Amino acid sequence: MRLTANKIAGILRENGYKLTPQRHAVLKVIAASSDHMTPETIYSKTREENPDIGLVTIYRTLDLLNSLNLVCRVHAPDGCRSYMMRRPVGHHHHLVCSQCGKVVDFDGCTLADLENRLTKETKFDITGHLLELYGVCPDCRHVPE
Amino acid sequence: MRLTANKIAGILRENGYKLTPQRHAVLKVIAASSDHMTPETIYSKTREENPDIGLVTIYRTLDLLNSLNLVCRVHAPDGCRSYMMRRPVGHHHHLVCSQCGKVVDFDGCTLADLENRLTKETKFDITGHLLELYGVCPDCRHVPE
DNA sequence: CTAGATGCAAAAGATTTGCAGTTTA
DNA sequence: TAAACTGCAAATCTTTTGCATCTAG
Numbered sequence: 001m002r003l004t005a006n007k008i009a010g011i012l013r014e015n016g017y018k019l020t021p022q023r024h025a026v027l028k029v030i031a032a033s034s035d036h037m038t039p040e041t042i043y044s045k046t047r048e049e050n051p052d053i054g055l056v057t058i059y060r061t062l063d064l065l066n067s068l069n070l071v072c073r074v075h076a077p078d079g080c081r082s083y084m085m086r087r088p089v090g091h092h093h094h095l096v097c098s099q100c101g102k103v104v105d106f107d108g109c110t111l112a113d114l115e116n117r118l119t120k121e122t123k124f125d126i127t128g129h130l131l132e133l134y135g136v137c138p139d140c141r142h143v144p145e
Numbered sequence: 146m147r148l149t150a151n152k153i154a155g156i157l158r159e160n161g162y163k164l165t166p167q168r169h170a171v172l173k174v175i176a177a178s179s180d181h182m183t184p185e186t187i188y189s190k191t192r193e194e195n196p197d198i199g200l201v202t203i204y205r206t207l208d209l210l211n212s213l214n215l216v217c218r219v220h221a222p223d224g225c226r227s228y229m230m231r232r233p234v235g236h237h238h239h240l241v242c243s244q245c246g247k248v249v250d251f252d253g254c255t256l257a258d259l260e261n262r263l264t265k266e267t268k269f270d271i272t273g274h275l276l277e278l279y280g281v282c283p284d285c286r287h288v289p290e
Numbered sequence: 291c292t293a294g295a296t297g298c299a300a301a302a303g304a305t306t307t308g309c310a311g312t313t314t315a
Numbered sequence: 316t317a318a319a320c321t322g323c324a325a326a327t328c329t330t331t332t333g334c335a336t337c338t339a340g
Contacts, residue, residue: 018293052297053297055329057296098272124240125280125286127281129277130220130276132275132276133274165320184304198321
């Protein structure tokens with residue numbers, strides 16, 4: 001289960017942000033998709049129901065949601081700026097299909113040992129990581145164009 | 146030991162690409178730094194010795210080197226387009242200092258098990274991954290501004 | 291009522307493309 | 316010499332900012 005737009009609206013309020021119709025619309029769009037979307041895509045999807053929203057608002061809303069850790073940013077070898085709803089579980093990563101862009105997120109990553117080792121070896125104070133796996137999803141594998 | 150500019154020059158030739166003075170200059174700059182650099186930074190460093198090189202050539206050269214897997218692209222939470230020399234060992238990842246941008250690369254990542262598990266669970270055909278760790282390097286930790 | 295949000299237009303960047311001239315192999 | 320490469324200028328995007336207006340709480 002992912003966070004719903006309604007829950008997020010509550011979280012917004014708790015943090016002192018206003019729940020505007022625009023933000024609600026953006027949330028609905030992101031919550032409705034299981035894939036990651038670029039700001040541009042989110043913009044046009046949101047406009048379908050909210051033709052008056054501006055692209056700038058999309059950018060600002062995404063920054064806000066991202067800073068509240070409500071959506072997460074997906075990095076791919078090409079475009080590095082797309083977003084999807086974050087699941088309630090804190091920590092997860094992405095498995096991205098290189099052909100259709102489908103994203104599966106997963107948790108249970110095994111980096112703790114690695115981080116410990118590197119902390120010792122490099123004396124870095126390790127604060128986080130980005131892990132994205134790439135591959136071809138079953139659908140794309142079976143239906144070569 | 147990293148790949149030297151000279152070795153790469155040979156590889157370029159082997160792949161049917163010409164070794165131009167511009168490419169050589171870019172390679173020298175990248176090889177001389179242990180950190181990742183943006184195209185813009187590489188551009189200005191290259192210009193120090195080669196004032197006539199154009200930014201476009203930097204972009205094209207980086208794309209070429211990247212496609213030959215001679216340099217690698219570093220993704221950070223902010224800028225996602227910077228490059229550094231790739232080491233001869235095939236597989237490695239980055240530990241990036243969030244404050245000064247220093248990059249340490251490392252190998253021995255422990256993702257094989259994870260990939261096996263996910264292959265089973267998701268039926269994705271997993272072809273690669275991107276792993277970047279973030280933290281604060283010893284220098285930045287000891288010298289708070 | 292007021293801090294915070296929005297939209298517009300414009301600015302600022304980043305990256306790509308078209309093209310004519312140059313150069314490596 | 317031919318294919319590949321370069322630089323320039325211009326075209327495209329993408330993202331950010333300034334500002335006057337609006338609105339959720």
